[in-house]
Every structure is written in structure tokens, then in C-alpha cells.
Amino acid sequence: MQEDMSFKNLISLFRSMRFGLTLLGILGVLAVIGSTIPQGQSEAFYRMNYSEGRVRLIMALGFNNIYTSLYFKSLFMALCINLTLCSILRFKDILKKANGLSYSKEEEKIESLSIKGIEKPDAFIKEKFNSWGYGQIKTRQEGQRTVFYSKRLSIGYFGSWLIHLGLLIVIIAYSYGQYSNFSAAVYGIPGAVEEIGDTGLSAAIRDFRIEFGAGETINQYYTELELLDQEGIPVASGLLYVNNPFRYKGYSFYQTATGWAAGIKAFKGNAAIGDQLLYEGTTYIDEAEGIALQFNKLYPDYINTSSGMSTVSQLPNNPKILYSIFYQGSRVDMNVVSPGEIINWQEYQFALDNINRYTYLQVNKMPGKAAALSGALLIMVGLYFAFYLKPRHVVAVVEGHSLSFYGHAAVRGKNVFNSVNTGLGG
Amino acid sequence: MMLENQSFNFALALYIFSLVGYLCFFTLRKEKYAVYGSMLVKFGFLFHTLSLATRAVEASRLPLSNQYEFANSFAWGIAFSFIAFEWRYKLKLLGSFVLPLLLLVAFYAAMQSKEIMPLMPALQSKWIVVHVSTAVFSYGAFAIACGVSIMYIIRDRLREDRFINKHLPNLRVLDIISYRAIALGFIMLTVVIVSGAIWAERAWGRYWQWDPKETWSFITWIIYAIYLHVRLTKGWKDKKAAWFAVLGFVSIIFTYIGVNTLLVGYHSYAIFLGFRWV
Numbered sequence: 001m002q003e004d005m006s007f008k009n010l011i012s013l014f015r016s017m018r019f020g021l022t023l024l025g026i027l028g029v030l031a032v033i034g035s036t037i038p039q040g041q042s043e044a045f046y047r048m049n050y051s052e053g054r055v056r057l058i059m060a061l062g063f064n065n066i067y068t069s070l071y072f073k074s075l076f077m078a079l080c081i082n083l084t085l086c087s088i089l090r091f092k093d094i095l096k097k098a099n100g101l102s103y104s105k106e107e108e109k110i111e112s113l114s115i116k117g118i119e120k121p122d123a124f125i126k127e128k129f130n131s132w133g134y135g136q137i138k139t140r141q142e143g144q145r146t147v148f149y150s151k152r153l154s155i156g157y158f159g160s161w162l163i164h165l166g167l168l169i170v171i172i173a174y175s176y177g178q179y180s181n182f183s184a185a186v187y188g189i190p191g192a193v194e195e196i197g198d199t200g201l202s203a204a205i206r207d208f209r210i211e212f213g214a215g216e217t218i219n220q221y222y223t224e225l226e227l228l229d230q231e232g233i234p235v236a237s238g239l240l241y242v243n244n245p246f247r248y249k250g251y252s253f254y255q256t257a258t259g260w261a262a263g264i265k266a267f268k269g270n271a272a273i274g275d276q277l278l279y280e281g282t283t284y285i286d287e288a289e290g291i292a293l294q295f296n297k298l299y300p301d302y303i304n305t306s307s308g309m310s311t312v313s314q315l316p317n318n319p320k321i322l323y324s325i326f327y328q329g330s331r332v333d334m335n336v337v338s339p340g341e342i343i344n345w346q347e348y349q350f351a352l353d354n355i356n357r358y359t360y361l362q363v364n365k366m367p368g369k370a371a372a373l374s375g376a377l378l379i380m381v382g383l384y385f386a387f388y389l390k391p392r393h394v395v396a397v398v399e400g401h402s403l404s405f406y407g408h409a410a411v412r413g414k415n416v417f418n419s420v421n422t423g424l425g426g
Numbered sequence: 427m428m429l430e431n432q433s434f435n436f437a438l439a440l441y442i443f444s445l446v447g448y449l450c451f452f453t454l455r456k457e458k459y460a461v462y463g464s465m466l467v468k469f470g471f472l473f474h475t476l477s478l479a480t481r482a483v484e485a486s487r488l489p490l491s492n493q494y495e496f497a498n499s500f501a502w503g504i505a506f507s508f509i510a511f512e513w514r515y516k517l518k519l520l521g522s523f524v525l526p527l528l529l530l531v532a533f534y535a536a537m538q539s540k541e542i543m544p545l546m547p548a549l550q551s552k553w554i555v556v557h558v559s560t561a562v563f564s565y566g567a568f569a570i571a572c573g574v575s576i577m578y579i580i581r582d583r584l585r586e587d588r589f590i591n592k593h594l595p596n597l598r599v600l601d602i603i604s605y606r607a608i609a610l611g612f613i614m615l616t617v618v619i620v621s622g623a624i625w626a627e628r629a630w631g632r633y634w635q636w637d638p639k640e641t642w643s644f645i646t647w648i649i650y651a652i653y654l655h656v657r658l659t660k661g662w663k664d665k666k667a668a669w670f671a672v673l674g675f676v677s678i679i680f681t682y683i684g685v686n687t688l689l690v691g692y693h694s695y696a697i698f699l700g701f702r703w704v
Contacts, residue, residue, distance in 0.1 A: 025652065217546075219547070242547035245628060369627065372623075376620040383616055
């Protein structure tokens with residue numbers, strides 16, 4: 001018996017509005033913290049930017065990865081339980097409310113009159129209801145009383161229920177999507193073929209071009225993509241650009257970023273020791289020789305100003321490459337060169353040439369998108385029902401010679417301040 | 427450009443004079459000043475609309491794409507909501523509380539670069555119209571709720587003041603007006619978040635990634651969701667709910683101005699990890 005009571009108490013705690021709001025409040029506070037502390041950075045980053053005490057706090061409480069932390073997920077799970085219990089347990093009551101009749105004689109009284117002089121009371125009541133904008137009339141007997149009633153917009157009762165259900169679907173769909181998400185990146189210059197993770201597919205970048213608008217501003221980035229199966233046979237192809245992803249069997253390819261690439265040739269004396277493609281920000285490393293060259297940055301339209309190196313435009317009118325040479329782990333040289341210009345350092349020579357824009361595509365497969373969208377639509381429909389479809393009714397009670405009217409008789413919108421919608425009632 | 431600038435400056439000047447009118451009404455307690463204030467704000471709104479329309483023609487798109495354009499449209503949304511609510515509920519004192527919010531946003535717009543730039547690739551989407559225009563009306567409605575809630579708090583503090591009693595509706599009515607503005611704003615905010623998520627999925631590959639703008643929209647949504655629920659709880663329907671409505675608008679302002687200027691994310695369009703993100 002006592003166990004039953006504790007279980008009931010637990011259920012009633014989990015389904016309560018107060019519990020749901022407390023969870024939302026905590027999630028809100030954590031979201032504020034997460035938005036102000038950069039997420040997903042290394043401990044060294046926080047040490048550079050915060051005091052020792054704050055770093056200890058951030059790392060101890062997991063504020064560096066708040067949105068993937070166990071407690072953040074647990075709070076959402078608890079919210080799901082709250083929404084589920086709230087939705088399931090309230091549904092019967094809502095259905096009863098929508099189908100039944102409940103009115104307050106004290107608060108909803110419209111008028112009372114005698115039916116002595118009225119020849120056909122039923123017709124009189126019908127006429128009255130119609131004048132208030134109510135059509136279908138139902139009757140029921142309550143002891144000595146005959147009750148006539150008509151209802152409008154009962155669907156409004158389902159508003160808050162739909163919102164809660166929609167929110168629950170969105171959270172579950174998002175969680176499932178995060179759990180089963182596939183994500184990879186594909187990048188390269190035109191002609192490159194890259195494997196896409198373990199999907200068995202390869203992406204062949206057939207072309208990449210930038211469309212310039214007025215004043216050399218970038219209008220759009222276009223990648224022509226071909227997907228190949230394990231045998232190298234094309235299975236799909238298409239053009240993708242920002243806001244127009246390419247989709248194939250649940251995988252979506254997004255035009256995400258771009259940068260510069262250059263071919264690097266390395267020599268020791270007259271012997272070639274390396275030849276590869278180098279992307280901006282990456283490093284050519286020859287471990288055997290202990291030498292490395294980093295492609296720091298490319299200035300497509302180079303200009304040297306008093307405030308440093310810069311570019312006049314994004315067009316490769318006067319390209320210069322900023323590089324660094326490392327030997328045995330120490331930086332030994334740093335300079336800018338034109339493409340093709342030989343870089344000499346002791347017995348080594350390097351040449352960076354054939355500069356090209358590369359395209360960077362994000363690939364992902366996130367199940368549950370359609371479910372999340374359905375949940376979002378349910379929330380919006382529910383909000384409309386809750387706020388703008390206020391259930392209304394009129395009731396006529398005939399008892400002896402007395403006829404009393406109750407309910408919402410005023411023409412819609414006229415009794416602005418007489419009633420308030422139930423809103424989101426949880 | 428000249429017509430746009432002149433119209434905007436005229437609108438700004440008329441809004442300032444309108445606020446002066448409303449403040450005179452509030453302090454000198456003469457009704458004619460409220461009439462002037464109401465008239466001036468309507469003229470200001472006309473010039474404001476002309477300014478936005480001119481920019482739309484010049485840019486060949488709706489002016490919703492950069493800090494200046496959105497701040498300008500946001501101020502227009504507040505003006506539109508104010509005129510609608512003042513007309514609907516005949517609240518003569520509303521201007522004294524809403525026009526400062528309108529001017530705050532309008533001055534912020536005036537401080538931004540007005541240069542018309544071509545749309546960056548990430549903004550070239552049909553979703554921008556739904557996403558940003560609903561934000562304009564949502565924020566406008568929340569500004570009204572904030573103004574009405576401040577009126578509520580003042581009405582509650584000055585219960586015996588005859589002028590306040592005459593020109594401010596009773597607390598219950600103020601609570602209902604604030605509630606209705608928030609209900610409208612909340613629906614719009616939900617559309618903003620959902621349309622933003624759909625757009626983000628098409629542009630960035632994920633419909634929700636806890637970007638600061640998304641996060642702060644979520645925080646604002648939570649604040650107003652709590653407001654809408656606690657109104658149903660005994661003891662919360664009155665002054666506490668009014669404070670919540672004010673807090674919600676503070677969150678709106680931070681979501682709009684604070685996030686764009688103080689926090690780094692996709693909405694600040696920063697250069698990220700050495701790549702030029704598109």
C-alpha cells in the first residue's frame with residue numbers, strides 16, 4: 001500500500017507542471033552558460049583564456065561540452081518523461097472535456113426568463129442560440145431539468161496537448177538523429193576522388209567554381225559532384241551550392257567551405273624527395289629528413305601595407321604564398337613567394353605551384369529529420385489551437401417555467417476582457 | 427538611397443517628437459499631448475515604411491539581410507504592433523513605455539552601415555523571408571508586451587493615483603493585453619525557430635547545432651513558455667508574470683544585439699578554422 005502511494009507520488013511529481021517548468025528553467029540556465037563559454041575546445045584553450053579557478057570549474061562541471069554532457073541529456077530525458085506522462089494522463093480528461101459539458105452557473109450566467117408566454121420554447125431556444133452564432137443543439141435530461149446546449153471550437157481543448165506531444169517528438173527525433181548521425185568531410189580540387197568514410201561511396205569532384213557578383217563580391221560557390229560506388233561506377237551526380245545540398249539515399253552533401261591548394265615539389269640537392277598536393281593551413285612533412293614546409297596562407301591579390309600583408313581581391317591577380325619551414329621541429333624560415341618561385345633553404349629546395357581553389361563539402365546522414373519537422377508542425381498547430389480557438393458553449397436550462405441561459409453568448413471578439421484562453425495549461 | 431535616408435531620418439525625428447508628446451502626457455497629465463503623440467507616431471510609421479520600401483526597391487530584395495536592415499525592420503515591427511495595439515485597446519499611455527523601446531532599436535539601426543551589399547551565399551534562400559519577417563512581428567509583439575507589463579507594474583505601485591487610474595486600464599485588463607501580445611509573439615517566435623531550423627538544415631547540414639543565436643532563441647522561448655504556464659498558477663498571474671514579460675524582452679534584445687556582437691557563431695559569419703566558410 002505504502003509502495004503504491006510512493007509510486008503514485010513519484011508519477012504525480014514527474015507529470016507535474018512545476019517539475020516540467022523547473023527542468024526547462026535549468027536547461028535555460030545551462031544554455032546561457034553554454035552560449036558564453038566556447039564549446040568543444042581543448043583544456044589548453046581554456047587555460048589561455050580563463051583564470052585557473054575558472055578552468056578547474058569548467059573542466060570539473062563539463063561546461064566545455066555542455067550540450068553533450070550526461071546531465072544535459074538527463075535533463076532532456078526527464079523532460080521527455082514529464083511530457084509523456086503529461087500527454088498520456090491528460091488525454092482522457094481533454095477528451096472528456098471536449099465531448100462533455102461543463103459550465104458555471106455563477107460565472108457564465110447570461111439571462112433568466114419565464115417561458116410562460118413562449119409558445120414553442122424549443123424554437124425560441126434554437127433561435128436564441130442561432131443569434132449567438134451556435135448551430136447544432138444537443139439536449140440532455142438532468143432530473144427535472146432539460147438542458148439544451150451547443151458547443152463551438154472544442155478542438156481548442158487539444159491545443160496544449162498537441163504542443164506537448166510535438167515537443168516530445170522533436171526531442172526524441174533530435175536525440176535519435178544525434179545518436180545515429182553520420183558525418184564526414186570531403187574536400188579536394190577539381191579532379192579529386194575521395195572516399196566518404198565507410199559508406200562504400202566515393203565523391204569525385206568534377207568541377208568547382210566561384211561566381212562573382214558586383215564589386216568582386218562572391219555570389220555563389222558551385223561544386224559539380226559525382227558519386228561512385230566501390231567499383232568506381234557512377235551512381236549519382238549533381239550540382240550543389242550553398243543552400244542547395246545534394247542528396248543521395250539519405251546522405252546530404254553541403255557546400256561548406258573553400259580554400260586554396262598548391263602542388264609542392266621538394267628537392268634535396270638535385271634529387272626529388274617529394275611531390276604532393278598541399279592545402280592551405282596544412283604541412284608537407286618529410287620525416288626521414290626532419291624537414292617540413294607549412295602552407296600558411298595564400299594572398300590571391302597580394303599587397304603589402306603598413307599594417308601587414310593583405311589581399312586586394314579574391315581573384316588570383318597577384319598570388320603570393322606565405323610559408324614556414326621547420327627543421328628538426330624548429331621554425332627556421334618564413335616568407336612569401338610567388339607560385340613557381342624556388343624556395344632555397346640550405347641543401348633543400350621547394351616549389352609551390354599550380355594554385356587552385358579547393359571545395360570543402362560536409363556530408364551527413366541524420367535520421368529523424370521528418371519526425372522532427374512533424375513535431376515542429378504539431379507545436380505550431382497546437383499553439384494556434386491553444387491561443388486562437390477558444391472553446392465556447394451556450395447552455396439553456398429549462399426547469400418548470402424558468403428558462404436560464406449560460407455560457408459565451410457575445411459575438412466573437414466583442415467581449416475582449418471577459419475571458420482568457422487556457423493557453424498552454426500543462 | 428537619399429530618399430531612403432531622408433525618410434528614415436524623418437521617421438526617427440517623428441518618433442522622438444511622439445515620445446516627447448507621450449511623456450508630456452504622462453508628466454503634465456494633459457490628454458492633448460497623447461493625441462499629438464499618437465498622430466506623430468503614425469506619420470513616423472509612414473515615413474519608416476517609405477524608407478524600407480525604397481531600400482527594398484534599391485536592393486531588389488526585402489530589407490531583412492544585415493544588421494541595419496533587420497534593426498530597421500525590427501523597429502518598424504514595433505511601430506506597427508504599437509499602432510495596432512493602441513488602436514485595438516485604446517491605451518493612451520502605451521506610447522510612453524513602448525516608444526523608448528522602439529527608439530532604442532531605431533538608434534541601433536542608425537548606427538549600422540547602410541551600404542547595400544549583395545547577399546552572401548548563405549543568405550540566398552527563400553527561407554530568409556519567412557524566418558526574418560516573422561522575427562520582426564514576433565519581436566514587435568514582445569516589445570508591446572514588455573511596455574504593457576511595465577504599465578502593469580506602475581499601475582500596481584500607484585494604485586491611488588487618479589491620473590493612472592483614469593488612463594490605465596485595470597490590472598486584469600493589462601495582464602490580458604500583455605498575455606495576448608505574448609501569445610502572438612510566441613507563435614511567431616516558434617515559426618522563427620522552426621523556419622530557421624529548416625533553413626539551417628539546407629545551408630549548414632544540421633537543423634540544430636547550439637549556435638549562440640539558436641541557443642538564445644531557445645532561452646527566450648523557454649522564458650515565454652514559463653510565463654505562459656505560470657500565469658495559470660496561483661500567485662503568479664499578476665506582478666511576477668509582468669516581470670517575466672520584461673525579462674523575456676531583455677532576452678529578445680540580447681538574442682538580437684548581444685549575440686551578434688558579443689558571441690561568435692554562424693550568425694556572426696566569422697572566419698572559422700582557417701577556412702573561409704561560405
